[in-house]
Each structure stands twice: as C-alpha cells, then as structure tokens.
Amino acid sequence: MIIGVPREVKDHETRVGMVPSGVTALVEAGHEVIVQTRAGTGSSIFDEEYMEAGARIVSTPNEVWAQADIVVKVKEPQPSEYMHFRKGLILFTYLHLAPLPDLTQALIDTGVTAIAYETIRERDNSLPLLTPMSEVAGRMSVQVGAQYLEAPNGGRGILLGGIPGVAPANVVILGGGIVGHNAAKIALGLGAHVTIIDRSMPRLRELDDIYNGQVVTLASNVHTIREALKLADLVIGAVLIPGASAPKLVRREWVTTMKRGAVMVDVAIDQGGCFETSHATTHTDPIYYVDGVLHYCVSNMPAAVPHTSTLGLTNATTPYVLELANKGFKAACAGSPALREGVNVHAGEVVYAAVAESQGRAWKELAAVL
Numbered sequence: 001m002i003i004g005v006p007r008e009v010k011d012h013e014t015r016v017g018m019v020p021s022g023v024t025a026l027v028e029a030g031h032e033v034i035v036q037t038r039a040g041t042g043s044s045i046f047d048e049e050y051m052e053a054g055a056r057i058v059s060t061p062n063e064v065w066a067q068a069d070i071v072v073k074v075k076e077p078q079p080s081e082y083m084h085f086r087k088g089l090i091l092f093t094y095l096h097l098a099p100l101p102d103l104t105q106a107l108i109d110t111g112v113t114a115i116a117y118e119t120i121r122e123r124d125n126s127l128p129l130l131t132p133m134s135e136v137a138g139r140m141s142v143q144v145g146a147q148y149l150e151a152p153n154g155g156r157g158i159l160l161g162g163i164p165g166v167a168p169a170n171v172v173i174l175g176g177g178i179v180g181h182n183a184a185k186i187a188l189g190l191g192a193h194v195t196i197i198d199r200s201m202p203r204l205r206e207l208d209d210i211y212n213g214q215v216v217t218l219a220s221n222v223h224t225i226r227e228a229l230k231l232a233d234l235v236i237g238a239v240l241i242p243g244a245s246a247p248k249l250v251r252r253e254w255v256t257t258m259k260r261g262a263v264m265v266d267v268a269i270d271q272g273g274c275f276e277t278s279h280a281t282t283h284t285d286p287i288y289y290v291d292g293v294l295h296y297c298v299s300n301m302p303a304a305v306p307h308t309s310t311l312g313l314t315n316a317t318t319p320y321v322l323e324l325a326n327k328g329f330k331a332a333c334a335g336s337p338a339l340r341e342g343v344n345v346h347a348g349e350v351v352y353a354a355v356a357e358s359q360g361r362a363w364k365e366l367a368a369v370l
C-alpha cells in the first residue's frame, strides 16, 4: 500500500499524522510512505528524519492525495482539501462529522472511505485515539483558563490557587471523563477549589475515590449546573456523547448570572460545544465575550503543543494504520471491531448512526455496504 501524509492546513494546526518511527514500521512491513515536505516541521520533526526512516518526500499536497491508498491526517479535511477526495481513497483522521454536514456530503458524493479517529472504540469501551488528545486538552484547559483569568488578558484577575488568607478560584468541570479528570489534576495541583459534574454515578464514585475528597463531585442536572455556574471563576466544558453533538448543558440565560470576567473554556466545541453561547474559535482569535464572561472555544487545542500532541497521537494511531495497510480495508475491519466502529462513511453512505442522527440523515450498517 502507499500511505500518504499531507501537511495540515487548518489554522495553526502544526501536528502531523505520522512520525518517523511509524514510517519505519510501515516500510519494514513492505509499504511505501509519501510525506509532504515540511509536514512535520511544526512538530519539530524534519524532512531529513522522515527520509532516514524510509519515506519519500514530495513537494505538494496533490502528489500525496493523488498517489496514496491511505491518507493519514490529524484534523478533519478543510474545504480546500475536498477537491482531493476520490472513490476508493481511505481517509484516516479526526473527522468530528456531527456538526459538519458539508464535509459529510463531500465524503458521500466522492465515495471516500472515511475512518474517524474519535469513534474507534475498544472492547473495554475506551476511545484510544481520543484519549491522548483529551489528556492534552484537559491539562491545557486549566493552563489556558488560568492565563485568561489574569486581568491583562481580560479576566477577572484571580489567581487560581489563591494565597494564604485569600480563597482560591472555583473551577467547575462539566464532564468527568478523560478531559475532565486531567483538568481536575492540574487545577488541584495549582491549588484551585474543584467541582466535577457528571451524569454517570459510577464515574463520580471513581473520581471521589481517586481524589479522596479533594474535589466536590455533583450529579449532573439543570439545578446543579445553574447553581454551580453562579460561583464559578473558571468553567470547563468536557462532556461527550461519542459521535453525537455535545448536549448544551449551559443555557444562554444562565451566563447572565455568572461573575463578570469569569472564564469558560469549551473543550467539547469540536462536537459543537456544550454551552449555548459557544461558537468555535481559532488559535489566532481564540476568545470572545458574552455578557462580560470570557469564552475560549478553540476546537484544536492540542495544536498549541504540537510536539507533545503529535507523539501522543501517533503512539495511538500507528498500530491501526499498520493493520489497515497490512490487511486492507475489508480484512482489517473484519478482524477488528474497534476499527469497524471507526468507519463513518463508506461507499457513499453514512455508516455511523450518531453522525447520521445528528444531521437528520439516513444511514446504513457497515456490513450492508461492505
């Protein structure tokens, strides 16, 4: 197989879909790897390293997309990339299709096989290709929140950990999964007062055991969330219903009741966001205000720390790329329930129920179109 790695084109996206160790593994397994020049530069991985690993460097995205059997990327294709779609191409990347009907339509119309990192699910119910980026975004969300709470950056001028004699900031985390847990770790480490709200009681019990009473855990409902927001200095949105649009847990009118200069970081923005007031922002223009409350809604947060993120991501993706390349799409899917769960669009049909339902589209079982 020929595996292609284009340079990412999304704003400030400096991660890359494959590192030299992945290239070596594929080349040793008998495949060819084409990497667009400077694809890894943003992650401090250079063309020479890819060449030493056995990759062929090409100068344009067109050469990568046109020759590859499998294109391995990081972010969902941008409109400027849709022209590369063609029948038979396997696209392996984050897709987050639920809020992106135009991209979904382009994949359907062109007959691309689109496998979404974020819906690959292992037998233990874990989402192994979401986990490392959720770890990064969760840890970053508190760093970002702490930074924007500083007055020169537009926040209410509160130090997360307080000082002796002065109360710390109240950090409210909606969703206690991977993002929420990692956010809590960092917020606690900085000395903040931390509340985690989740709808899963088993998860709240687990978090209570892990933190041994250092965090407040609350069951998710309208009342709990509305009251917690009134006291919050930093709110982190970290809920997920896999493959579906995020539930809007924070209503527009509640933002009016919050402290001026409080900060809301909606990490779940890549699934449409979990605050009614959220809209996606970029690393170039990351924040805006609603009723004096600062919103940070960058949908590709890990791009700010590309070296860490690229290594974390490719540690997780490379085994699946190898499986796809070695066995081919059909056999790889037959042998791996996890990979099958990742397929969102195949042969002109949406084959992932939650994506179709979010967009009001019809869908088919993958088995029916294989």
Ligand SMILES: NC(=O)c1ccc[n+]([C@@H]2O[C@H](COP(=O)([O-])OP(=O)(O)OC[C@H]3O[C@@H](n4cnc5c(N)ncnc54)[C@H](O)[C@@H]3O)[C@@H](O)[C@H]2O)c1
Pocket: 118, 130, 131, 133, 134, 135, 137, 174, 175, 176, 177, 178, 179, 180, 197, 198, 199, 200, 203, 220, 238, 239, 240, 241, 246, 247, 249, 266, 267, 268, 269, 270, 271, 298, 299, 300, 301, 302
């Ligand atoms: N913006 C970014 O750059 C970025 C990076 C990584 C991950 N993410 C996103 O962050 C979100 C969270 O990811 P994760 O890995 O932590 O997911 P996860 O599945 O580990 O955790 C999600 C949690 O949300 C909880 N939840 C679901 N519905 C809820 C509700 N109504 N009320 C309260 N809790 C609820 C679940 O019980 C679960 O504990 C996802 O949307 C993911 O795509 C964004």
